[in-house]
Amino acid sequence: MKKPVFVGSCTALVTPFTNDFDSSITADFDKLDMLIEEQIEAGTSALVVCGTTGEASTQSIPKHLETVARAVKQTDGRIPIIAGTGANSTDEALYMSKQNGRNKFTYKKFHLDEEDDE
Numbered sequence: 001m002k003k004p005v006f007v008g009s010c011t012a013l014v015t016p017f018t019n020d021f022d023s024s025i026t027a028d029f030d031k032l033d034m035l036i037e038e039q040i041e042a043g044t045s046a047l048v049v050c051g052t053t054g055e056a057s058t059q060s061i062p063k064h065l066e067t068v069a070r071a072v073k074q075t076d077g078r079i080p081i082i083a084g085t086g087a088n089s090t091d092e093a094l095y096m097s098k099q100n101g102r103n104k105f106t107y108k109k110f111h112l113d114e115e116d117d118e
Helices: 029-040 063-073 090-097
Strands: 010-013 046-049 081-084
Touching: 010 029, 029 081, 029 090, 063 081, 063 090
Parallel strands: 010 046, 046 081
Antiparallel strands: none
């Protein structure tokens, strides 16, 4: 029988962004670190980073991977990080899933956004 990745609760962590809209969209790593520490102190068993909270459409692949790497560094092995690899392209999703030796990843089912005719 396979060992589970974690037992208990898992938080889908939102990625905070900086308020500097004159440059490219950048994660606010100080706030991300704070959110991670709050979750660990509250007793969560694992974190999903860049998962289902919109990062696939708001971050470039390098910035997405940088955000995941920062979360891995901040947790320092205390709890598992499950890296979201949802993307608007299958090739991009597969690429992100293979980075840095990750073997756990999430995915989002493809969907079409319907336009509102109003």
